[in-house]
Amino acid sequence: MEKEEILEKSRKEKRDEGKEFVFDKGRKFGFIGMLIIFCIIAVYNLYNNHPETNSALISLMFGYLGCEGLGAYTITKKKIDLVKIVLGAVICIYFLAKYFMV
Secondary structure: OOHHHHHHHHHHHOOOHHHHHHHHHHHHHHHHHHHHHHHHHHHHHHHOOOHHHHHHHHHHHHHHHHHHHHHHHHHHOOHHHHHHHHHHHHHHHHHHHHHHHO
């Protein structure tokens, strides 16, 4: 394959690898930031004797992980992503129910 054929094929795909890289990097830092904020709020709630709101936080965290796994699984079809979907959904629903039952 010549250089021009490769470039033409790449143009037809309409994928911008630069944008994909930026979005992946943003998701990575976004998750790390969310995890840090989650830990700060969870520790604060435990310290100030408000552990009931941690159920909502845990539900939010695992809901995010399940949805992230769903997005990855639709593309990669890896079993680990399927496990993330199932565990994320089950744990999310459990803690969400626990939060609303209190």
